[in-house]
Amino acid sequence: MSVYTVVEQSDLVEFLQDYSVGELDSFEGISAGIENTNYFVNTTLNGQTQQFVLTIFEHHSFEELPYFLNIMAFMAEHHIPTAHPIKTLSNGYLKELKGKPAALVERLKGGGVDHPNDTQCSVMGKYLAKFHEAGTDFSDFRPNDRGLDWMKSTYSIIKQYLPQDEQAMIEDELAFQSEVDWAHLPCGVIHADLFCDNALFSGNDLSGIIDLYYACNAPFLYDLAVMVNDWCRINESGVDNIHFDDAKVEQMLQAYRQQRALTVDEEKAWPAALRLAALRFFLSRLKDKHMPREGEMTQIKDPNVFKKVLSIHRQA
Numbered sequence: 205m206s207v208y209t210v211v212e213q214s215d216l217v218e219f220l221q222d223y224s225v226g227e228l229d230s231f232e233g234i235s236a237g238i239e240n241t242n243y244f245v246n247t248t249l250n251g252q253t254q255q256f257v258l259t260i261f262e263h264h265s266f267e268e269l270p271y272f273l274n275i276m277a278f279m280a281e282h283h284i285p286t287a288h289p290i291k292t293l294s295n296g297y298l299k300e301l302k303g304k305p306a307a308l309v310e311r312l313k314g315g316g317v318d319h320p321n322d323t324q325c326s327v328m329g330k331y332l333a334k335f336h337e338a339g340t341d342f343s344d345f346r347p348n349d350r351g352l353d354w355m356k357s358t359y360s361i362i363k364q365y366l367p368q369d370e371q372a373m374i375e376d377e378l379a380f381q382s383e384v385d386w387a388h389l390p391c392g393v394i395h396a397d398l399f400c401d402n403a404l405f406s407g408n409d410l411s412g413i414i415d416l417y418y419a420c421n422a423p424f425l426y427d428l429a430v431m432v433n434d435w436c437r438i439n440e441s442g443v444d445n446i447h448f449d450d451a452k453v454e455q456m457l458q459a460y461r462q463q464r465a466l467t468v469d470e471e472k473a474w475p476a477a478l479r480l481a482a483l484r485f486f487l488s489r490l491k492d493k494h495m496p497r498e499g500e501m502t503q504i505k506d507p508n509v510f511k512k513v514l515s516i517h518r519q520a
């Protein structure tokens with residue numbers, strides 16, 4: 205259960221006074237997610253039920269959050285399905301709750317997808333390209349704090365916990381990635397964590413992209429690779445049997461290209477992008493496993509999944 209900060213009814217009633225959302229009806233902790241505390245919040249406004257998600261940010265500072273909340277609002281206003289944050293009556297989208305930054309956002313319909321079908325992969329390809337295109341008009345800039353420098357420093361911290369084969373693979377991959385010229389590829393606002401659990405679907409309709417808290421400026425191609433590595437991966441029969449569903453990869457890439465054509469340089473860099481995206485999540489999962497944050501990380505995600513994904517892409 206990822207409710208790290210417990211909220212009482214009286215806290216919430218006071219918190220909601222700074223919004224035009226009516227009276228609190230009910231609220232309930234959300235068990236999914238590992239980073240933040242999330243609650244479903246229902247209110248009544250003019251006799252109508254209103255549904256929201258309250259997020260209490262467990263790691264981000266007050267200073268860095270406006271960037272993410274502004275992107276969510278910007279994307280929603282540019283017809284990319286995302287949860288629009290709700291404005292406070294006093295100032296912007298951010299507020300303090302229990303001493304931490306907190307935001308109320310629109311509750312989207314639909315649910316997460318555990319096993320995406322080909323059509324859903326295609327829908328995601330199209331909307332990621334739309335997301336990238338829309339972001340070219342977003343003026344704020346945030347560097348990628350999970351880029352190659354972060355990967356190198358994270359590796360140096362966790363190396364002591366890793367078996368020889370993992371050390372050798374990661375060191376070789378870091379050396380390879382250091383030679384790739386990422387800077388010349390088209391860049392802009394990327395989501396950077398668009399896994400299956402960060403999109404909500406009603407059937408084959410995308411109701412929303414959530415969890416934009418790694419969004420940053422980085423190569424578009426890397427974002428597409430992050431998505432392919434999760435949405436098009438088949439791992440029902442255990443880590444050893446992980447493989448990629450070619451039809452899903454094709455659907456996703458084709459839909460992306462139809463909306464935003466890849467440049468010749470991007471096409472060439474695609475195998476390296478798949479490797480970089482696998483390395484990033486291999487390293488973050490290894491760090492969470494070997495150096496868990498105290499009292500947190502109730503659902504450690506398996507690093508071996510991305511060890512396998514990285515080794516598949518390295519052999520390709």
Ligand SMILES: Nc1ncnc2c1ncn2[C@@H]1O[C@H](COP(=O)(O)OP(=O)(O)OP(=O)(O)O)[C@@H](O)[C@H]1O
Pocket residue numbers: 206234236237238239240241242257287309310311312313316401402404414415
């Ligand atoms: N705007 C929203 N509308 C509907 N449901 C939402 C919304 N935001 C979050 N949820 C629900 O809450 C769950 C947890 O949210 P989220 O994935 O953002 O968790 P987190 O802890 O903030 O991040 P992480 O995925 O990095 O662990 C989601 O799986 C989804 O079910």
Ligand SMILES: N[C@@H](CCO)C(=O)O
Pocket residue numbers: 397399485488489505
């Ligand atoms: N999507 C990440 C966790 C949240 O950033 C993973 O599956 O490792």
